Amino acid sequence: MCKTKDAGLNDVFARFKGKREELIPILQAAQNMDGYLQADAMKQIAKFVSMPESQVYGVATFYAQFYFTRRGKHQVKVCYGTACHVKGATRVLDAFERTIGIACGCTSDDYEYSLERVACVGSCALAPVVVVDENVFGQVDPSQVVKILENRVC
Amino acid sequence: MQADSPSRIPEIRENCKAAYARQKTRFLVCAGTGCVSGGALAVYEELKLLISEKGIDVDVELLFEGNESEAGVAVSGCHGFCQMGPLVRFEPKGIFYTKVKASDVAEIVEASLVQGTVVERLLYEDIDGNRCITEHEVSFYNRQQRIVLGNCGIINPEDIREYFAADGYQALAQILQGYTSEQVIDVVAKSRLRGRGGAGFPVDRKWLSCLKAPGNSKYVVCNGDEGDPGAFMDRSVLEGNPHAVIEGMIISAFAIGASYGYIYVRAEYPLAVIRLQTAIEQARQWKVLGDNIMGTGFSFDLEIFQGAGAFVCGESTALVRSIEGYRGMPKAMPRARTTEEGLWGKPTLLNNVKTFVFIPDIIRNGADWFTATGTEGSPGTAVFALTGKIRNSGLIEVPMGIKLREIIYDIGGGVPNNKKFKAVQTGGPSGGCLPANMLDLEVDFDSLLKVGSMMGSGGMVVMDENSCMVDIARYFVEFTVDESCGQCAPCRDGMSQMLKILEDITAGKGRSEDLAKLEEMGRAIIAGSICGLGQSAPNPVLSTLHYFRHEYDAHINEKSCAALSCKELIAYWIDEEKCKACGLCRKACPVEAISGEKKVPHVIDQSKCSKCGICIEECPDKFNAISIVTGKQKIEIVEGVK
Numbered sequence: 001m002c003k004t005k006d007a008g009l010n011d012v013f014a015r016f017k018g019k020r021e022e023l024i025p026i027l028q029a030a031q032n033m034d035g036y037l038q039a040d041a042m043k044q045i046a047k048f049v050s051m052p053e054s055q056v057y058g059v060a061t062f063y064a065q066f067y068f069t070r071r072g073k074h075q076v077k078v079c080y081g082t083a084c085h086v087k088g089a090t091r092v093l094d095a096f097e098r099t100i101g102i103a104c105g106c107t108s109d110d111y112e113y114s115l116e117r118v119a120c121v122g123s124c125a126l127a128p129v130v131v132v133d134e135n136v137f138g139q140v141d142p143s144q145v146v147k148i149l150e151n152r153v154c
Numbered sequence: 155m156q157a158d159s160p161s162r163i164p165e166i167r168e169n170c171k172a173a174y175a176r177q178k179t180r181f182l183v184c185a186g187t188g189c190v191s192g193g194a195l196a197v198y199e200e201l202k203l204l205i206s207e208k209g210i211d212v213d214v215e216l217l218f219e220g221n222e223s224e225a226g227v228a229v230s231g232c233h234g235f236c237q238m239g240p241l242v243r244f245e246p247k248g249i250f251y252t253k254v255k256a257s258d259v260a261e262i263v264e265a266s267l268v269q270g271t272v273v274e275r276l277l278y279e280d281i282d283g284n285r286c287i288t289e290h291e292v293s294f295y296n297r298q299q300r301i302v303l304g305n306c307g308i309i310n311p312e313d314i315r316e317y318f319a320a321d322g323y324q325a326l327a328q329i330l331q332g333y334t335s336e337q338v339i340d341v342v343a344k345s346r347l348r349g350r351g352g353a354g355f356p357v358d359r360k361w362l363s364c365l366k367a368p369g370n371s372k373y374v375v376c377n378g379d380e381g382d383p384g385a386f387m388d389r390s391v392l393e394g395n396p397h398a399v400i401e402g403m404i405i406s407a408f409a410i411g412a413s414y415g416y417i418y419v420r421a422e423y424p425l426a427v428i429r430l431q432t433a434i435e436q437a438r439q440w441k442v443l444g445d446n447i448m449g450t451g452f453s454f455d456l457e458i459f460q461g462a463g464a465f466v467c468g469e470s471t472a473l474v475r476s477i478e479g480y481r482g483m484p485k486a487m488p489r490a491r492t493t494e495e496g497l498w499g500k501p502t503l504l505n506n507v508k509t510f511v512f513i514p515d516i517i518r519n520g521a522d523w524f525t526a527t528g529t530e531g532s533p534g535t536a537v538f539a540l541t542g543k544i545r546n547s548g549l550i551e552v553p554m555g556i557k558l559r560e561i562i563y564d565i566g567g568g569v570p571n572n573k574k575f576k577a578v579q580t581g582g583p584s585g586g587c588l589p590a591n592m593l594d595l596e597v598d599f600d601s602l603l604k605v606g607s608m609m610g611s612g613g614m615v616v617m618d619e620n621s622c623m624v625d626i627a628r629y630f631v632e633f634t635v636d637e638s639c640g641q642c643a644p645c646r647d648g649m650s651q652m653l654k655i656l657e658d659i660t661a662g663k664g665r666s667e668d669l670a671k672l673e674e675m676g677r678a679i680i681a682g683s684i685c686g687l688g689q690s691a692p693n694p695v696l697s698t699l700h701y702f703r704h705e706y707d708a709h710i711n712e713k714s715c716a717a718l719s720c721k722e723l724i725a726y727w728i729d730e731e732k733c734k735a736c737g738l739c740r741k742a743c744p745v746e747a748i749s750g751e752k753k754v755p756h757v758i759d760q761s762k763c764s765k766c767g768i769c770i771e772e773c774p775d776k777f778n779a780i781s782i783v784t785g786k787q788k789i790e791i792v793e794g795v796k
Contacts, residue, residue: 023479024462028421049479062481062639064463065421081383082579082615083541085629094766098744119465119633120383121422123188124539124613125236125547134424136191138236142766 006033009044018048027060035075036067064119072107072114076100076132076149081120083127092128093117095142099149113149156441159449160327163318166440170319173217177226179266181205182243184307186232186393187425189239193255194229197240200259201227208267214313225267228316231394231429233307234549235294238278241307248288251276281545281567294546297565299527301535302350302511303387303551306394311429314436317397323442325514326401329408330450335365338409342513344521346533351377351468351506352584352610353686354532354599360503363493364410367501374407374415374456375497375504377473381420381465382582383633384613387537387549388507392419392426395511396433400443400456402510405517407454410503415456418473421463430458465583465637469685470496470504472639483639484685506611508537528554532598542579542615545570552597559593562616573618576717577702581610583630583637584690586697587623606697608690622719623702624709628656630694638687645688648679652695661722664710673699714785721765725788728769730755732779739769739780760792 006012012029016022026049030041037060046053060066078084078093097103100113107114123129126138130148137148157163183189183198205212210224217223233241238252244266251262254276265271277285278292289295300306309316317323329338343358364372376399380388392399403415419427434456437443445453464482466472470492472482477497496502512534516524525533532554538561541547545567552561558578562568569575577587586607588595595601599609617626631653640646652675655668676692683689699706708714715723728739728748733755740748740756747763750756758769773780783791 020479021477024476025460028460028462059479059481062464066462082582082613082629083384083539083547085383086542086615086617086621086626091766094764095744118422119381119463119637120385122380122386122389122420123191123236124384124386124541124615125549126188126191127541127547136187138188138191142768143771 008033009041013048016048018050020049020051023049023051023056023059024063027056027066031066035071036069070107070111072111074113074133074149076113076115076130077118077121078104078115079119079121079123079127079129079131080117081124081127081129083124084120084129087127089128091142092130092140092145095145096130099145156439157323157327157448158441160331163323163327163448166318167321167324169218170315173214174316174319176217176220176222178223179225180245181225181227181262181266182230182245182308182310183227184231184233184239184241184243185229186236186239186306186390187423188232188236189241190425192240192253194240196256197242197254197259198227198229200256201242201263204259204263205267208263218315228310229312230308231306231311232390232549233394234303234390235292235546236549237547243289243307248290250278250286250289250292252278293567294548294550294565297560298551299535299553300551301515302391302508302537303394303549304515305398306390309395311394311396312432314397314433314440317395321518322397322514323401325517326404326442327448328517329405330448330452333408335409335411338405338517339365341517341521342409345516345524346521347509347512347516347524348532348599349506350508350512350537350612352382352581352608354609357505357509360493360505361406361409363491364412364501364503367494369501370411371500372410372412373497373500373502374403374410374412374454375473375477375502376403376415376417376507376510377468377470377504378417378419378423378426378507379461379468379473380423380507380611381468381637382584382611382613384541384579384582384615385539385611387539387612389420389423389426390549391507391511392417392423393429396426396430397437398511398514399430399507400433400437402513403456404443404447404454405513406503406505406510408452410501412503413454415454416459416477416497417456418459418461418467418477420461427458427460434458464639465633466639466685466687469687472685473504474502481639483641484687486642486684529596529598531600536597536609536612538612538614540566540614540616543569543573543618543621544616554598555596557593558588558595558597561597561614562593566616569616569618573620575616576619576621577617577623577626579615579617579626579694580613581608581693582613583633584608584686584693585610585613586693587617587626587701588697589701606693606700608693620717620719622660622715622717623698623705624656624715625660625717625719627695627698628653628660631656631691634687634691638691639685642682642684642688644679644682645684645691648675648682649688649691651675652679652692656695659706659709660715660720662709662713662720664706666710668710669699669703669706708785712785713789716784718782718784723788724765724782724784725760725791726758726763726765726767726769727781727783727787727791728756728758729779729781730757732777734777734779736774736777738772738774742768742772744768
């Protein structure tokens with residue numbers, strides 16, 4: 001839950017006791033450091049909570065929040081909720097794919113952008129919605145894509 | 155000051171009320187996620203700055219020290235009318251400004267604090283062109299009955315003192331001053347409150363089951379895993395009035411004998427998490443939460459658990475597993491009820507955010523107050539997220555029993571852009587689509603079930619003539635397939651097969667036997683799935699097959715999508731008689747699919763066209779040379795016959 005980034009896993013572990021029920025918050029904090037869960041981190045987490053690595057992966061891979069490959073510096077999430085879909089999210093996603101030059105679910109070669117579709121961010125009255133890093137953009141039209149990518153605030 | 159005993163609460167309330175009354179006027183800036191995305195925080199900062207420049211000190215602490223102030227500025231939670239944000243209200247007159255930018259602030263301050271006038275261009279304009287000065291004049295608001303949403307947009311959720319001033323924690327004090335557990339549950343029973351998570355289970359029965367369950371270790375969990383696409387009311391309540399959720403949870407904990415709780419919030423709601431954290435800390439400081447609440451010896455504390463992105467974790471047993479650190483896989487029947495064996499095998503009360511928010515009001519105002527609204531089977535109000543092809547999009551709270559027509563036309567303002575209403579989808583991925591001839595339906599839990607839909611979380615997505623109902627069914631099934639936990643074959647494999655069939659139909663590869671197959675599979679999946687996700691997943695397909703079969707037939711038999719939506723069944727076509735070869739479409743086409751020269755009508759290369767729609771937008775209205783065709787016309791064009 002801590003928004004400030006931990007410097008290393010030891011800082012994360014210092015806040016917990018190593019109990020099973022802490023697994024998901026620990027994974028969330030670990031991912032918060034580098035943007036994804038690295039193999040080495042998973043090993044250490046498994047040791048910390050005294051669980052086989054396979055089971056830790058079993059839990060982590062179940063949840064959409066966790067990534068296992070390096071993400072782009074900027075994460076572009078096109079909302080695919082019902083309202084957004086009805087109001088043209090597909091066209092918005094197509095426009096982002098064309099502009100960034102990557103397919104949905106991928107990261108650009110220069111690791112500048114990751115693009116993905118997400119289930120619903122809960123801003124349905126502003127459909128179609130796109131979230132870039134922490135910033136929410138509402139009523140997005142495909143013609144605004146370039147501006148959104150330029151104006152992203154880190 | 156702390157709440158050392160329940161009898162101090164009224165005094166705390168009066169102190170807080172008196173403090174805020176010393177502020178003669180106040181600007182309230184909506185800082186829900188929607189308005190923040192539109193720049194509300196910049197508006198807030200600019201207001202603070204300009205008011206200070208007038209020599210007015212906006213520090214709230216001064217009010218509590220007994221000082222008066224000409225004006226103040228605060229943030230509020232989500233006001234519900236996100237589409238018109240950023241929203242600013244000037245109290246006490248209640249002047250309601252919409253789409254406010256930081257650059258508008260100087261004008262607003264001048265008008266409000268100096269001239270005593272309004273800035274007309276920022277007022278909401280209704281469908282007849284009239285400017286509404288206050289919310290009460292706006293039809294989006296004045297037909298609502300805001301109880302759960304009552305304080306959202308009115309109080310600053312980041313200061314517990316505003317909650318105290320608004321009768322906050324009075325109900326808890328009342329309970330702690332002499333109710334027994336049974337008496338609390340009795341009030342809830344008389345109110346006939348039904349859970350607002352979607353299934354509408356009687357709240358008192360759940361609480362009683364938990365109270366009766368043996369054991370000293372019990373838990374209260376608030377289900378804030380609002381995963382239904384199209385629903386954001388729980389988010390708004392958590393952001394806008396977190397204390398009401400906390401108070402409701404503490405009261406329920408008292409009723410069932412629990413000492414610890416969790417608020418399960420989706421990962422996608424970071425602002426809600428922050429507001430809750432602040433609220434929890436303040437509640438502890440004031441002794442209304444934690445050890446020895448209000449000095450009565452009753453202790454209850456709670457923490458936030460952030461979901462990690464799994465729709466299925468909204469199901470009670472999956473949610474419990476998730477908190478315990480496991481994959482969120484629902485338990486198969488036969489299984490003990492969560493109220494008897496929940497978290498770590500202990501009795502656990504799980505209720506939705508909105509359910510908890512009703513509780514303090516019901517305790518304070520009485521069960522009769524609550525049942526005076528709504529229907530016999532569904533007393534009270536319902537919160538809906540009204541979105542999609544609707545003029546006034548946002549969160550609304552209305553009495554149960556209201557007609558769909560009133561929601562969509564009177565409150566929602568109808569379908570924009572001169573398009574025709576086609577359907578309204580309720581209940582998210584578990585619900586169904588209702589056509590125009592259902593508009594006089596009086597909405598409550600049971601009436602929606604009767605017509606093949608359900609209340610669900612309260613999402614209400616309006617669709618017009620350009621929404622393809624087959625595509626909507628495919629969309630929901632795709633969602634369910636993604637979110638299925640994968641445990642049971644009916645859901646995992648059955649829904650995947652349904653998806654393949656629907657994808658074939660929308661791609662023009664449907665077969666005549668597909669519809670009967672979808673219906674048969676749907677019934678089997680409902681009967682055979684382990685949990686509510688699978689048991690309701692076929693609903694969008696079955697309801698669209700029931701009400702919109704003609705669309706399915708056209709997709710299969712005529713390869714035609716009347717909504718002009720399914721990409722494989724449509725083609726963009728330039729009418730050579732209307733095309734004046736201006737070249738705008740050719741230059742704008744992102745895939746260079748349009749060819750032509752000056753004075754030569756342009757042509758779209760169908761093999762390259764990605765159907766993005768940019769060419770139609772570019773073609774000047776006076777030419778209107780590009781259209782979308784489907785069915786026979788499309789086949790002729792693509793096969794080059796025309």
